[in-house]
Amino acid sequence: MTFALPYSGGRHADPVPGAPALEVRDLRASHPGMEFPALDDVSLRVPPGTRVALAGPNGSGKSTLLKAVAGLLAPESGSIRVYGNAVGACHHRVAYLPQRSEIDWRFPASLRKLVATGRYVHLGWLKRPGREDHELVHDVLIRLGLETLAERRIRHLSGGQQQRALLARSLVQGADLLLLDEPLAAVDAETKERISDVVSELWQSGKTLITATHDLESLSSEFDAAVYLREGRQTVPETGAFVGLPLR
Amino acid sequence: MNWLLEPLQYSFMRTGLVAAVVIGATCAVLGVYVVLRGMAFIGDALSHTVLPGLAAAYLLGLNLLGGAIVAGLATAFGVGWLSRRQSLREDTAIGITFTGMFALGILMMSTVSSFRDFSHILFGNILGVTPQNLAILIALSLFVLLCLLLFHKELELTSFDPTHAEAIGLKTDRIRYGLLILLALTVVTGIQAVGVVLISALLITPAATASLVTRSVPRMMLLSAMFASASGLAGLYASYYLNVSSGAAIVLSCTAAFLVVFAAKSILPGFQKSA
Numbered sequence: 001m002t003f004a005l006p007y008s009g010g011r012h013a014d015p016v017p018g019a020p021a022l023e024v025r026d027l028r029a030s031h032p033g034m035e036f037p038a039l040d041d042v043s044l045r046v047p048p049g050t051r052v053a054l055a056g057p058n059g060s061g062k063s064t065l066l067k068a069v070a071g072l073l074a075p076e077s078g079s080i081r082v083y084g085n086a087v088g089a090c091h092h093r094v095a096y097l098p099q100r101s102e103i104d105w106r107f108p109a110s111l112r113k114l115v116a117t118g119r120y121v122h123l124g125w126l127k128r129p130g131r132e133d134h135e136l137v138h139d140v141l142i143r144l145g146l147e148t149l150a151e152r153r154i155r156h157l158s159g160g161q162q163q164r165a166l167l168a169r170s171l172v173q174g175a176d177l178l179l180l181d182e183p184l185a186a187v188d189a190e191t192k193e194r195i196s197d198v199v200s201e202l203w204q205s206g207k208t209l210i211t212a213t214h215d216l217e218s219l220s221s222e223f224d225a226a227v228y229l230r231e232g233r234q235t236v237p238e239t240g241a242f243v244g245l246p247l248r
Numbered sequence: 249m250n251w252l253l254e255p256l257q258y259s260f261m262r263t264g265l266v267a268a269v270v271i272g273a274t275c276a277v278l279g280v281y282v283v284l285r286g287m288a289f290i291g292d293a294l295s296h297t298v299l300p301g302l303a304a305a306y307l308l309g310l311n312l313l314g315g316a317i318v319a320g321l322a323t324a325f326g327v328g329w330l331s332r333r334q335s336l337r338e339d340t341a342i343g344i345t346f347t348g349m350f351a352l353g354i355l356m357m358s359t360v361s362s363f364r365d366f367s368h369i370l371f372g373n374i375l376g377v378t379p380q381n382l383a384i385l386i387a388l389s390l391f392v393l394l395c396l397l398l399f400h401k402e403l404e405l406t407s408f409d410p411t412h413a414e415a416i417g418l419k420t421d422r423i424r425y426g427l428l429i430l431l432a433l434t435v436v437t438g439i440q441a442v443g444v445v446l447i448s449a450l451l452i453t454p455a456a457t458a459s460l461v462t463r464s465v466p467r468m469m470l471l472s473a474m475f476a477s478a479s480g481l482a483g484l485y486a487s488y489y490l491n492v493s494s495g496a497a498i499v500l501s502c503t504a505a506f507l508v509v510f511a512a513k514s515i516l517p518g519f520q521k522s523a
Contacts, residue, residue, distance in 0.1 A: 007418040103408060104407070108284070120402075121416035154408075
């Protein structure tokens with residue numbers, strides 16, 4: 001790359017050798033204006049290449065944890081290290097897939113445009129997506145069965161198509177750690193299958209995946225470990241529930 | 249064709265026509281973001297808050313444009329500062345800044361014996377644009393359009409997905425401030441054409457008209473600029489032949505274009521937005 005002005009001010013830290021993909025220690029975080037912390041005393045250590053499920057009811061802090069790791073919410077205390085570096089030291093290594101409600105779907109953008117924004121972290125200021133970026137977007141659209149919808153406005157996509165578009169964007173980013181916030185919430189069967197296939201391909205290629213989920217039944221088949229949250233704290237699941245690898 | 253050429257023999261008409269096209273196009277292109285990001289209120293507020301800047305510059309004998317730019321930038325930062333960390337809702341912050349600054353402007357104007365001196369500020373006077381003013385207008389417009397071109401990708405992303413922008417290290421606040429600064433500069437250029445009171449029409453109406461016809465941001469910008477420039481020309485000719493206020497005629501031309509497109513959309517069943 002001959003010329004680049006990254007958004008984060010020019011730092012692209014390399015992973016610290018031997019460091020876990022994610023290490024959270026004694027994390028406490030609050031949403032602005034809220035009295036009680038949304039997360040308290042959360043600690044976990046995720047080795048690279050692990051699929052971790054964040055399980056728990058609505059409001060238990062799953063999304064907040066993902067947001068804190070993505071750098072969208074500053075911790076009040078405790079620490080978060082991603083590949084041994086501070087949050088934000090290398091934005092392109094972490095992809096965050098938000099809940100669908102975070103996006104203004106009425107905006108007149110095409111599906112192709114939405115997916116291409118996954119390349120922006122590599123482009124930075126002033127650079128436009130080039131031929132390589134477009135080819136990458138094209139390939140990912142095919143992989144998720146979205147190629148015929150590429151020029152469609154995002155407001156005219158179904159919920160499942162929107163969800164696949166968001167996953168497509170995370171894929172073109174080429175991140176090593178993927179934070180997925182309920183990627184299978186309220187989607188059709190085709191989307192569910194496509195997303196599950198892509199997620200397991202990602203895992204096979206060595207990516208680390210942290211997924212917030214409601215679906216407790218598929219935990220043991222689709223994840224290597226599960227973290228249970230309740231009211232912002234890690235809890236011990238009921239007996240018989242899937243735990244998997246210890247993440248301490 | 250003679251009626252088209254006749255006004256062009258006057259140099260003030262020629263300057264005015266060029267100014268109308270330049271101002272209309274710039275307001276309209278930026279207006280697309282104002283409409284898409286739901287910033288109509290701040291656009292209107294910015295136009296009113298430049299009044300004290302204009303009045304102060306007039307009273308002190310300084311450059312009016314400079315005074316307006318300072319007041320516009322002060323508003324942009326003031327609103328951002330008041331509403332930071334959600335201590336106040338943004339529309340509340342805008343309401344407080346906007347009315348306070350406008351009242352300050354009126355207070356300053358009332359110290360002068362005649363309000364008439366200020367009518368060109370309130371209602372615009374595009375035929376009073378001098379060639380020097382026109383050069384400044386063109387420079388400001390080119391600056392605004394260049395910024396929109398260079399930062400299009402970031403403006404677009406922060407408009408529909410600020411979360412992703414933040415997640416990749418792009419500070420949405422800074423983009424917002426930048427956009428408010430461009431808005432302040434644009435408002436200042438537009439005041440020459442239609443005045444403080446009507447400037448938000450140039451920001452909103454052509455962009456809203458374009459949004460009825462197309463669903464692609466670049467095409468919306470192009471169409472919006474065309475609607476606004478055509479309205480600028482139509483308004484100026486109307487004011488020449490009918491001897492009415494040029495600012496009001498320009499704004500009403502924009503309104504008419506909007507109503508025609510809106511009606512066509514409602515009546516014609518096959519009238520669909522192109523992708």
